[in-house]
Amino acid sequence: DSLAAERSELTLVAEQRTAWDRNFNPYLTANKRATTFQFIYEPLVVFNALKGNQAHYRLATAHEFSDDLKTIRFTIRDGVKWSDGEQFSAKDVLYSFEQIKKDPVLDTQALADRIESVSIEGENVVAIKLKNVDTTIANKIVRVPIVPQHIWSQIDSPTTFKNETPVGTGPFTEIDSFTAQLYVQCANPHYYDAENLDIDCLKMPQIATNDQLLAAAIKGELDWTSSFIPDIDRVLISANPSYNYWYPAAGSASFLVNFKSPNPGNREAFNDINFRRAFSMTVDRQAVVDIAGYGYWSTNQYASGLGEQFASWNNPQVDAEFGQYNRYDLEGAKQLLSDAGYKDTDGDGFLNTPSGAEISFKVIVPNGWSDFVSTAQIGVEGLQELGVDASVSTPEFVTLTENMKSADFDAAFTNYFGGATPYRYFQTGFHSSMADKDRFGAHHYADPELDSLIDSFTKTADSAEQVKIMQDIQYRIGANQTTIPTMSTVYLYQFNDKRFSGWFSEANPQAVPVVWPDQPERLLHVLALKPR
Amino acid sequence: MGFILRRLFFYLAAFMVAVVINFMLPRLMPGDPVTAMLGGRGAMMTYDQIEALRQTFGFVDGPLIQQFFSYVSSVFQGDLGTSVQSFPETVSTILGRAFGWTLFLTGAGTLLAFIVGSLLGILAAWNRGGWFDSIVSPLSLILQATPQLVFGLLFMFVFGVTLQWLPSGYAFSPELTPEFSWLFISDVAAHAILPVFTVFIVQLGGFLIPMRNNMINLLNEDYITMGKAKGLSQLRVMLNYGARNAVLPSVTSLSMALGMVIGGAMVVEVIFNYPGLGTVLYNAILARDYQLIQGQLLVMTLFMLFFNFMADILYLFLDPRLKHGGSA
Amino acid sequence: MQTAIIEANNIVKDFEISRQGLQRKSMRALNDVSFKLHKGRALAIVGESGSGKSTVAKIVAKMHKANAGQVLFNQRDINEFKGRKAELEYRSNVQMVFQDPFGSLNPVHTIFHHVARPLLLHNKFSKHELRDKVEFILEQVGLNPASETAQKYPHQLSGGQRQRVNIARNLAVGAQVMLADEPTSMLDVSIRLGILNLMEEMKSEQDLAMMYITHDIATARYLAEDIGVMYVGHMLEWGDTDEVIHHPQHPYTQLLVSAVPNPEQSIHGGTLAEERGEIPLWTPHSRGCPFAGRCKHVSEQCRQQLPPVVALSERHFVRCFLHS
Amino acid sequence: MNFLKLLLGNRKASIGLVIVLFFVVLSVAAPLFSDYSPTKRVSRPHQSPSAEHIMGTTRMGRDVFAQLAYGGRTSLAVGFGAGALVIVLAIGFGITAGYFGGVVDEVLSSMMNIMLVIPQLPLLMVLAAFIGEASPLVIAIIIGCTSWAWSARVIRAQTMAIREKEFVSAAQVLGEPAWRIILVEILPNLISIIGAAFIGAVIYSIMLEATLEFLGLGDPTAVTWGIMLYNMSNTSAILIGAWWEVIAPCIAIAMVGAGLALMNFAVDEIANPALRSHTGLKRWKLKQAQRKKILEAGKQSLAKQQQVPL
Amino acid sequence: MSQQSALLQVNNLCVDYITDAGDVRAVSDVSFEIAPGEVFGLAGESGCGKSTVAFSISRLHKPPAFISEGEVLFDGKDVLAFSDQELQAFRWAQCSMVFQSAMNSLNPVLRVEEQFCDVLMAHEDISRAQAISRAKELLNIVDIHPDRLRDYPHQFSGGMRQRLVIAITLALKPKLIVMDEPTTALDVVVQREILQKIYQLKEQFGFSILFITHDLSLMVEFCDRIGIMYAGELVEVAPAKSIFKQPLHPYTYGLGQSFPPMLGPKKRLEGIPGHPLNLLEVPEGCRFQSRCEFKHARCERVATSLKELQHQHWAACHRHDSALAPITAEEVSLCKQQ
Numbered sequence A: 001d002s003l004a005a006e007r008s009e010l011t012l013v014a015e016q017r018t019a020w021d022r023n024f025n026p027y028l029t030a031n032k033r034a035t036t037f038q039f040i041y042e043p044l045v046v047f048n049a050l051k052g053n054q055a056h057y058r059l060a061t062a063h064e065f066s067d068d069l070k071t072i073r074f075t076i077r078d079g080v081k082w083s084d085g086e087q088f089s090a091k092d093v094l095y096s097f098e099q100i101k102k103d104p105v106l107d108t109q110a111l112a113d114r115i116e117s118v119s120i121e122g123e124n125v126v127a128i129k130l131k132n133v134d135t136t137i138a139n140k141i142v143r144v145p146i147v148p149q150h151i152w153s154q155i156d157s158p159t160t161f162k163n164e165t166p167v168g169t170g171p172f173t174e175i176d177s178f179t180a181q182l183y184v185q186c187a188n189p190h191y192y193d194a195e196n197l198d199i200d201c202l203k204m205p206q207i208a209t210n211d212q213l214l215a216a217a218i219k220g221e222l223d224w225t226s227s228f229i230p231d232i233d234r235v236l237i238s239a240n241p242s243y244n245y246w247y248p249a250a251g252s253a254s255f256l257v258n259f260k261s262p263n264p265g266n267r268e269a270f271n272d273i274n275f276r277r278a279f280s281m282t283v284d285r286q287a288v289v290d291i292a293g294y295g296y297w298s299t300n301q302y303a304s305g306l307g308e309q310f311a312s313w314n315n316p317q318v319d320a321e322f323g324q325y326n327r328y329d330l331e332g333a334k335q336l337l338s339d340a341g342y343k344d345t346d347g348d349g350f351l352n353t354p355s356g357a358e359i360s361f362k363v364i365v366p367n368g369w370s371d372f373v374s375t376a377q378i379g380v381e382g383l384q385e386l387g388v389d390a391s392v393s394t395p396e397f398v399t400l401t402e403n404m405k406s407a408d409f410d411a412a413f414t415n416y417f418g419g420a421t422p423y424r425y426f427q428t429g430f431h432s433s434m435a436d437k438d439r440f441g442a443h444h445y446a447d448p449e450l451d452s453l454i455d456s457f458t459k460t461a462d463s464a465e466q467v468k469i470m471q472d473i474q475y476r477i478g479a480n481q482t483t484i485p486t487m488s489t490v491y492l493y494q495f496n497d498k499r500f501s502g503w504f505s506e507a508n509p510q511a512v513p514v515v516w517p518d519q520p521e522r523l524l525h526v527l528a529l530k531p532r
Numbered sequence B: 001m002g003f004i005l006r007r008l009f010f011y012l013a014a015f016m017v018a019v020v021i022n023f024m025l026p027r028l029m030p031g032d033p034v035t036a037m038l039g040g041r042g043a044m045m046t047y048d049q050i051e052a053l054r055q056t057f058g059f060v061d062g063p064l065i066q067q068f069f070s071y072v073s074s075v076f077q078g079d080l081g082t083s084v085q086s087f088p089e090t091v092s093t094i095l096g097r098a099f100g101w102t103l104f105l106t107g108a109g110t111l112l113a114f115i116v117g118s119l120l121g122i123l124a125a126w127n128r129g130g131w132f133d134s135i136v137s138p139l140s141l142i143l144q145a146t147p148q149l150v151f152g153l154l155f156m157f158v159f160g161v162t163l164q165w166l167p168s169g170y171a172f173s174p175e176l177t178p179e180f181s182w183l184f185i186s187d188v189a190a191h192a193i194l195p196v197f198t199v200f201i202v203q204l205g206g207f208l209i210p211m212r213n214n215m216i217n218l219l220n221e222d223y224i225t226m227g228k229a230k231g232l233s234q235l236r237v238m239l240n241y242g243a244r245n246a247v248l249p250s251v252t253s254l255s256m257a258l259g260m261v262i263g264g265a266m267v268v269e270v271i272f273n274y275p276g277l278g279t280v281l282y283n284a285i286l287a288r289d290y291q292l293i294q295g296q297l298l299v300m301t302l303f304m305l306f307f308n309f310m311a312d313i314l315y316l317f318l319d320p321r322l323k324h325g326g327s328a
Numbered sequence C: 001m002q003t004a005i006i007e008a009n010n011i012v013k014d015f016e017i018s019r020q021g022l023q024r025k026s027m028r029a030l031n032d033v034s035f036k037l038h039k040g041r042a043l044a045i046v047g048e049s050g051s052g053k054s055t056v057a058k059i060v061a062k063m064h065k066a067n068a069g070q071v072l073f074n075q076r077d078i079n080e081f082k083g084r085k086a087e088l089e090y091r092s093n094v095q096m097v098f099q100d101p102f103g104s105l106n107p108v109h110t111i112f113h114h115v116a117r118p119l120l121l122h123n124k125f126s127k128h129e130l131r132d133k134v135e136f137i138l139e140q141v142g143l144n145p146a147s148e149t150a151q152k153y154p155h156q157l158s159g160g161q162r163q164r165v166n167i168a169r170n171l172a173v174g175a176q177v178m179l180a181d182e183p184t185s186m187l188d189v190s191i192r193l194g195i196l197n198l199m200e201e202m203k204s205e206q207d208l209a210m211m212y213i214t215h216d217i218a219t220a221r222y223l224a225e226d227i228g229v230m231y232v233g234h235m236l237e238w239g240d241t242d243e244v245i246h247h248p249q250h251p252y253t254q255l256l257v258s259a260v261p262n263p264e265q266s267i268h269g270g271t272l273a274e275e276r277g278e279i280p281l282w283t284p285h286s287r288g289c290p291f292a293g294r295c296k297h298v299s300e301q302c303r304q305q306l307p308p309v310v311a312l313s314e315r316h317f318v319r320c321f322l323h324s
Numbered sequence D: 001m002n003f004l005k006l007l008l009g010n011r012k013a014s015i016g017l018v019i020v021l022f023f024v025v026l027s028v029a030a031p032l033f034s035d036y037s038p039t040k041r042v043s044r045p046h047q048s049p050s051a052e053h054i055m056g057t058t059r060m061g062r063d064v065f066a067q068l069a070y071g072g073r074t075s076l077a078v079g080f081g082a083g084a085l086v087i088v089l090a091i092g093f094g095i096t097a098g099y100f101g102g103v104v105d106e107v108l109s110s111m112m113n114i115m116l117v118i119p120q121l122p123l124l125m126v127l128a129a130f131i132g133e134a135s136p137l138v139i140a141i142i143i144g145c146t147s148w149a150w151s152a153r154v155i156r157a158q159t160m161a162i163r164e165k166e167f168v169s170a171a172q173v174l175g176e177p178a179w180r181i182i183l184v185e186i187l188p189n190l191i192s193i194i195g196a197a198f199i200g201a202v203i204y205s206i207m208l209e210a211t212l213e214f215l216g217l218g219d220p221t222a223v224t225w226g227i228m229l230y231n232m233s234n235t236s237a238i239l240i241g242a243w244w245e246v247i248a249p250c251i252a253i254a255m256v257g258a259g260l261a262l263m264n265f266a267v268d269e270i271a272n273p274a275l276r277s278h279t280g281l282k283r284w285k286l287k288q289a290q291r292k293k294i295l296e297a298g299k300q301s302l303a304k305q306q307q308v309p310l
Numbered sequence E: 001m002s003q004q005s006a007l008l009q010v011n012n013l014c015v016d017y018i019t020d021a022g023d024v025r026a027v028s029d030v031s032f033e034i035a036p037g038e039v040f041g042l043a044g045e046s047g048c049g050k051s052t053v054a055f056s057i058s059r060l061h062k063p064p065a066f067i068s069e070g071e072v073l074f075d076g077k078d079v080l081a082f083s084d085q086e087l088q089a090f091r092w093a094q095c096s097m098v099f100q101s102a103m104n105s106l107n108p109v110l111r112v113e114e115q116f117c118d119v120l121m122a123h124e125d126i127s128r129a130q131a132i133s134r135a136k137e138l139l140n141i142v143d144i145h146p147d148r149l150r151d152y153p154h155q156f157s158g159g160m161r162q163r164l165v166i167a168i169t170l171a172l173k174p175k176l177i178v179m180d181e182p183t184t185a186l187d188v189v190v191q192r193e194i195l196q197k198i199y200q201l202k203e204q205f206g207f208s209i210l211f212i213t214h215d216l217s218l219m220v221e222f223c224d225r226i227g228i229m230y231a232g233e234l235v236e237v238a239p240a241k242s243i244f245k246q247p248l249h250p251y252t253y254g255l256g257q258s259f260p261p262m263l264g265p266k267k268r269l270e271g272i273p274g275h276p277l278n279l280l281e282v283p284e285g286c287r288f289q290s291r292c293e294f295k296h297a298r299c300e301r302v303a304t305s306l307k308e309l310q311h312q313h314w315a316a317c318h319r320h321d322s323a324l325a326p327i328t329a330e331e332v333s334l335c336k337q338q
């Protein structure tokens, strides 16, 4: 125990599972340990989404696009060693990119189809030739794990390899101890950036539920978590004042209606902008934030659903013109509908369309996503006040996705991608080519002009132009009320001040502070921490 | 030993039915596990990629009957497939790890309930109508009619969270490594107290009441009166003449009870984050890890069959009429 | 003597007693049993427990089917009564009184139900005549006052009264053949005679053919004109009651009669002279005389083959090599 | 009706019945007891019990008491509905197997025994998960279809016992058709065992439904006691200290279970008089105690007399 | 009937069944005695209280039966006043018992050996080996091969089981054996064998027997003296032959007339009319009055009690208040004509 006290161990909960399997294979989507990325396999670059995608160079020291935007070149850092002492070189990077082309399963970022070829230019430059222009692709490329060729070339089946004693370039590569309930991962003896690393080990206790996490947190056993804690001020902070939290804004979430609804009455209503606006005006966004979001979320009144996260890209004109439709205003909504000719013509107590058709729909939310279920329930409460026959349904996620993709549903509540720029949000949510790909574009509303606007964003590297494009996109979506923006979610992040300092926080907003493995910025975070 | 043979035959049949159910269930359901697993990321995957994943997880295509035979043959080779959620971990490994804990939890809880319940049942019957009987018997029944979930939550809330007397999660403290030491064993015991007690308390009535009722009926038997007339001590008559006979029907319910408890213990495991089959199943269901769910159901059925078999053996041991070809 | 209303010829009945996999083990509950029932007469069947007495009655009542041999009702094979109608016809002629007065009445139904059902089932009476008829029958069996008794449930009656209800059911059907399987063995001694007397009355007044199964030889003599002695599924001796009881010819009958308690003597007056052997389990493969193991006159022949039936007189038959 | 009278005459049964009836009335007449809708926000989240919200409110700001009352409708309906389904299936299988015996029995009993060795809750969970968004009705149906085996076995055993009774033979000899024997002669004699099995099945179904829903396999938009527990656990009510949200459904489920269990205890006593602990027994114990006292007093005085020196 | 020589003396025994419906006096003021070596029979129809009397002797009653009055003197000591330890020591060692049916009086899950040993070792300070050898001797006595000691009860036939029980009753050489319908479940042939065996053993060991049955013929054959019970009361006590030949109580007579003879002419017998008395509705006066052919006014008001009407022949009937004649068939038919 005294030994453990001597070394500084950072206790984090980067994933919640019922038991740890010793598995550090970075290619596995489901069951690799959450400390694999970044901590074992250092990325080429960490892009800081919070700072407008600012690049922090790690294994690479620079990156740049060719003039035709079809090649991206990474300059590889010198003097880096693998944790087993072998020299790291551009060959390893090349090997890593060849890996993902070999087997689609390894290609977790779905890059293989977009990359024409990868080559080494000179000593230490890796050039990646793209099939199509895509200026946002670097974000994906740097998520490809960079693995040691001398190890992985020996592995027959990289998809089932458990990589129990990993060799990496990251800060914590040594698995000190491992049980199903706890493992400790300690510093890389050959870490190139060791002078910036002040922590000896990471400690990962197995925790399965939020309740367990909270119980452990109250006892002060954890340092860094990103879990949902209800009423955090009352439940955790008051019980253990050395805890703090910071919940910066993340992606947005909206209600959406299906323009191609299979039910004629619903379809008529959904295709009427007045109905969509009225719908939007019945959503008590503040209640959603307070109740479903425990006050952690923020209301999303951007008519395009842009959200707080991308406030710097906002087109104020949109709010000026259409903001009124995205604020809670039951009376206004009622007025809007009655003006548009919605009445209860069949006397069932619910409104009918102007042509007299029945409106009756379910808002679908994935089963088990309880905060979304609550949100949908609050939304439906508003619709019912309005006189619309709506209710909530919670199909299985798989079923829901299928139904949304195939336009076999009426309305839904869904979240969206975030990212460094709003591009991914608009592309996945509003590009008509995505309508049948996933649940995000499931409104099935096709606007060719909007599509070309979105497409043009990746064709330019000029940031002024990019802002202009984004503002136009916002206007088109806002004017059409394609979606019913509801709230912005947050990045959940709690930290314990007691044993470490240097935490990112509202006062020290360095990067997205989340400890989950899909947040590369956590590498910056861990390097910033100092034991007290 | 015809009895045992007959039972074994039955077990085989039951097992086969479980295999068929297991095979059919996921195939009747909408959606496929790979999509489920990929969740929100599906948009980025190409069709080839999903297909490739499907292959790696061992989903066989082809006519149903062919799928069935390949399923059965792998089941009999002990290959229950690969978990999607914990890929590349095999289902057998995952279940193997959890099996022991569940065995321990259900075994300890039920055995305790069986012993204590039976003893209390005997006492209640012996003093029928007395205060002990009129309090303990209905009480145990009421306990039995309360879901384990209620007790689990209550115990968790009171002893684990509010009073913090006992650990409320895990099978042992995370810092310890499993070993055969007093420290470790006592730690495991401490962690088992709440879940085992939850299993125990709900099971209690299930043994107490039948035991009491059997015993009351038995007390009118001539051989009990004869035991008394022989001038044997109360205790001897109660145990050797009464309990020995009254316990027989309870043994049958013991095996049944274990079935219930395996289900019930699941909830207990989930509540107390106990790393047994229940927790595994619960998470497998949440993650729609079909292969794991299937394997789990099969293993739980095997579990039941095993306990049934043990009960059969116990019965054989306790009731000489069976062994010697009588009819009982 | 007029022709028999029931004539059983060489009945064989096997029961499966255990099954292990495909291997079945059976026992022979009845082997080559023949007898006749005549109107206005009673045949008593005596024998120890398990000797097949009830099985005989059940075969005649069509509750079991014989494996071999035939039973004729008015010269017609009873197996010919097939189909709902024919079966009802047969059942309206052949009825049974059971041993257990507590078990043979359904505790959830009134006495009225028990007597009315046979009347309705066999279309003997229309609904509005029913009540009168039921009461008439109850009075016939001595259950007075009938209207009050009809409203009662079985548990409100004494054992003797219940057995009277059972007999009333037989009357209600109007059967010509009554098979009484130990109708008094569970009744109190003081009540037994009442039932026997009632049966006697019915036999003579209604001209019933009766089979009286009992292990009490004294009451067999009291009620029945004929007697058959059974042992392990075989009828070993049969004929005129007094003839058989007073001049038993088969060693088993002799043993049975001598074992009947006799207040005139003392128990220590003598020991039963026979060597005690086990009662055998008779299977389809068993051979010889079933009593051979216990018989003091046993010869090798007895162990090898079943003795033939020997007619000692026109109304006295025995199955023993001593007489062949 | 005799049975009902007996039931009402039993103290345990009456207590049980009162408890169960209380909840039945509470839920059937829920609008009379609560002005709030169970599915609407009526207050701030997690208000502790007050005059306005006697059992406080949930995270969603819904009235716990209203949810308890309305939720009882569904929970009890599922319990009684599934119980009824269980019992109908159990009667069908049990009586058929018990009455006809032979091959029919062998086939049906194997089915029962196999049903019994396939673990129930896991099977149900898997079914519920596979079916997805299991509404209370679906839950009731799957509980009903998977839980009949135990009752069927009990009914079968009892049918076999009754089948051996001579009144059944008597009915056969009389020429009664099989269906009539089953329905008119045998079934009424099974009433108490069916009653007990039914009550047991209801308890079991209520428990199972709550458990399934608690585990998140139900329809979260329904209002039932199980969903209340689910929401409670989802919103970490225990940790937040919203004890009212935990206690209310727990107590309701436990009370209904207890009430039904007491009734079952009584049904057992009615079916088997040997189990009854009647008032006579109390008097007997009193007399026995008195007698002991007198005897001891007698002995003491005898001993004293002997001590007196002559 | 000399007081000194009696082994068992039952004085004014009353046993109540305490039920919800009320207290039932199942045994009312019963007194009798048994001399050493004597076989005393208790007969009467079902429910008249025979077993209740038998159970009182070893105090085996359990609720709702309650001995409310009387004494049971065994060798002069009152069994009813015994402490629990005294009672435990008394049972089986002094007075053992054969129950109504052998099928059920052996514990089905214990080996026969165990059932011998537990009683031997509970009462005598002997080792298990000694107990087993004693058990083997006992089996020999009842003609069962000693090797079968290791068997379970279900492996024996009914008759053998009954003999096993008898062997167990002999284990401690008690002075009195109570036999409550020891042979009712058996066939006549087996019954006779067993009774003969018992008789032999009685001659050999000299114990007394309280023999209970409702088969009067059997009783007359087996017993020295017989007591007849009706509705909880002892109505007649007399030597076996005299009770058979010259019954003094109408009930005894009726009972005798309920057994059709094996010999002689067949004639119609009537048994006893009416039903046994419901103990919850005991009338004033004689309990047998409603079924009695000789009932007169006195019977309806005055209760009867046992009186020694002839030497050693006691009966409780008002009919004999003046005359002492036994009941005859002519008398009965005469009464009927009235």
Ligand SMILES: Nc1ncnc2c1ncn2[C@@H]1O[C@H](COP(=O)(O)OP(=O)(O)OP(=O)(O)O)[C@@H](O)[C@H]1O
Binding pocket: C015, C016, C017, C029, C047, C048, C049, C050, C051, C052, C053, C054, C055, C056, C215
């Ligand atoms: N349904 C049956 N299945 C198998 N064996 C049977 C069946 N019925 C009777 N037996 C067997 O057939 C034999 C004759 O039985 P049965 O009932 O006819 O005897 P019983 O003479 O009437 O005896 P008891 O006097 O005890 O009534 C017995 O050994 C019995 O075990």
Ligand SMILES: Nc1ncnc2c1ncn2[C@@H]1O[C@H](COP(=O)(O)OP(=O)(O)OP(=O)(O)O)[C@@H](O)[C@H]1O
Binding pocket: E017, E019, E024, E026, E044, E045, E046, E047, E048, E049, E050, E051, E052, E053, E063, E064, E065, E214, E279
């Ligand atoms: N447990 C009981 N509760 C109430 N009454 C009882 C109980 N046991 C016996 N009795 C009553 O006591 C009376 C005497 O019963 P007992 O068993 O002594 O009769 P018995 O002469 O031995 O009859 P049998 O010949 O049937 O054995 C009966 O009228 C009976 O109704």
Ligand SMILES: [Mg+2]
Binding pocket: C053, C054, C055, C181
């Ligand atoms: Mg029979």
Ligand SMILES: [Mg+2]
Binding pocket: E050, E051, E052, E100, E180
């Ligand atoms: Mg008795």
